[in-house]
Amino acid sequence: MICPYLNMTVSVDNFIKTVYKQSKLPNADTRLSTLARLLNISNAAATDMARKLATKQLVNYTKYKPLTLAEKGNELALNVIRKHRLWESFLYKTLNLSLHEIHVEAEELEHLTSDFLANEIEKYLGNPSFDPHGDPIPTFTGKLQTDSSQILLSEAKAGFNYTIARLSSSDKDFFDFCKTNNIAIGSSIWVEKQYHSPKMTEININKNKIILNDDFTNIIFVKPVN
Amino acid sequence: MICPYLNMTVSVDNFIKTVYKQSKLPNADTRLSTLARLLNISNAAATDMARKLATKQLVNYTKYKPLTLAEKGNELALNVIRKHRLWESFLYKTLNLSLHEIHVEAEELEHLTSDFLANEIEKYLGNPSFDPHGDPIPTFTGKLQTDSSQILLSEAKAGFNYTIARLSSSDKDFFDFCKTNNIAIGSSIWVEKQYHSPKMTEININKNKIILNDDFTNIIFVKPVN
DNA sequence: TCGTAAATTTAAGTAAGCTTAATTATTGAT
DNA sequence: ATCAATAATTAAGCTTACTTAAATTTACGA
Incomplete structure (x- = not known):
């Protein structure tokens, strides 16, 4: 399935993105208390969100177990990360901001960016595979280029x-x-x-x-x- | 007072912006039913919002009377419109989108744009006074350049x-x-x-x-x- | 000035996304 | 195997931003 513009809220975007990032870490920790701490919300709020997103088939949730992303959740995470990294690349190239500044701005803009705009930015940049941090930019279909020598x-x-x-x-x-x-x-x-x-x-x-x-x-x- | 980054919600931004735009029209109509229609919300929701924003000193609200913007509301409107028109100018220049396309994207981005980013975009563009539609871009301090011959x-x-x-x-x-x-x-x-x-x-x-x-x-x- | 239509407000209710406090389940050390 | 510490869940409640339906106010034509 082609990664769609799933049109979620800022809270959902950030929750799913955090699950994704945690799951990719060497010591993957996707327990709800960890997600809650990273997102600066209460454990209760994280539980609520997990249950709600499970009904929307974005995550696999079993009580008392670490969260995992379902297929749709994975696509959403990649879509948001794609927009984040395209924004970073675009602002870095045009406005000459620092690596930290582009991150702060992209963290907001990623949530209100249409697929259309993301694709236009990508074209403008010449379809880059990596952002200014060296992080890979997911393609519209959710593919990540990896540099195995890194x-x-x-x-x-x-x-x-x-x-x-x-x-x-x-x-x-x-x-x-x-x-x-x-x-x-x-x-x-x-x-x-x-x-x-x-x-x-x-x-x-x-x-x-x-x-x-x-x-x-x-x-x-x-x-x-x- | 220098126009601050008032950090409102998307709903408040759009509500205040609509009041501002209506108040500048030849036949200014800022009745709540008109605002409700333009914002695609119920009259009850518009009344709610008017009451809430009055307590925050953004609007002057008297029951059954048309709304007017208070000083702070006017500043907020200009701040949001400034970001909107800077985005339009920026996307038009860099990505070569159509006048309608830049509007649609700016309509979203304006809400999650920091004053810092707006100022950087303004610098990049060389402090333009007008956007690609010919609409004036408010300065950071809320000044609008007018062309009296228009x-x-x-x-x-x-x-x-x-x-x-x-x-x-x-x-x-x-x-x-x-x-x-x-x-x-x-x-x-x-x-x-x-x-x-x-x-x-x-x-x-x-x-x-x-x-x-x-x-x-x-x-x-x-x-x-x- | 009266009565009614239109506009507006109030009332009651919903969903999202939070909170704190209380309860329950799991885990790790002994 | 037990028990305390930790983690997770449930319960109750809050705010924002809406909804529909009912009640009220305003304005205007006869």
Whole structure:
């Protein structure tokens, strides 16, 4: 089924998007209390929403169990994420805003964007596969392009050179940190050492040594330099 | 007071915007039944909204009387209209959409646009005073630039040349009509005759004779050619 | 000025999306 | 296996933004 413009509310969009994002994480956690915390709503509200969206066949909900997305929910999540990333790309290109600024604006605009407008923006941009963060932009039919050579910085091998490929965050502090340390998409880094407990990564960038904890190394994707 | 980002809901934005637009019309009609019809809601809902917005000091409401905007309501209306017209200008310039298409999209986007983003779009466009329809774009402080030489086509004198300056509509049929008849901003026309009862205007454009009724001549603004 | 039609308001009810408080189920440590 | 801690659910209630139906007010023609 071709991903339709499902015309949901802001609350539903954000709920489904959060389930989707959580389900894709290394330690996928889609328990209702976790969703409630991420969405800044009460557990009761999350339960309510889960039950309601189950009747609409967007999620699979069994009492006391973690949520999973149903087919339709998955399509909706990809549709919203597509609009988000197209907006980020469009605002970045035209208005020259920062990575954090485009995120904040896209977070709102994604909810009131027609499929028509999303497609026009996509055309204007030349059908890009990735947004300015390096995150893949779903196609209208919900396909995601993946770059299999990308790995998490937390999983990079010590003693090798990498190029930064993706800064998958929406956190202002993270982007401020990146800016002051010259961490940007395309930057070359040398992985000096991987620490365990606590999990940290020591890198060299622009002749500076930085030790990053895993909050950061789990959102930075890198590609090995051939 | 500098026009603030008042952060209202879509319903409130649209209600206030409708009151504003009605109050600027030649035969200003801000009765609740008229607003209800334009907003496609029941009279009861319009009364509810009027009472609620009066407590928020956005409108002046006296039972059984037409509504008027209070200072804060006027600022909100101009803020929303500003965002609407900036979006229209931005989408028109970048994506090359039609006058009707930009209207439809701006109608949604205007509600979730921060003042920051509106200002960035304005800068990108080079602080334009008018949008692609020829409608004035309010400044951040709520000032509207007016072109005093513009008059309604319904009030133009027969026997003179004019230039079309403004097509102030959101109606697809109107724009379709304009397209097939070469009516566009900048077009030169000759006013042949003004009819009364029913009020109509006969014009010559591109050697074609067209008779327009006042539904159209009250949204087309023209400037006399010197 | 009277009576009625139109406009408006009030009353009652609904759905979405929340809240807090109380209750119940699950899980993990002993 | 039990029990306390944690998680999840239910219950009751709130606000916004609507609805329809009934009651009221206004305005206007005779």
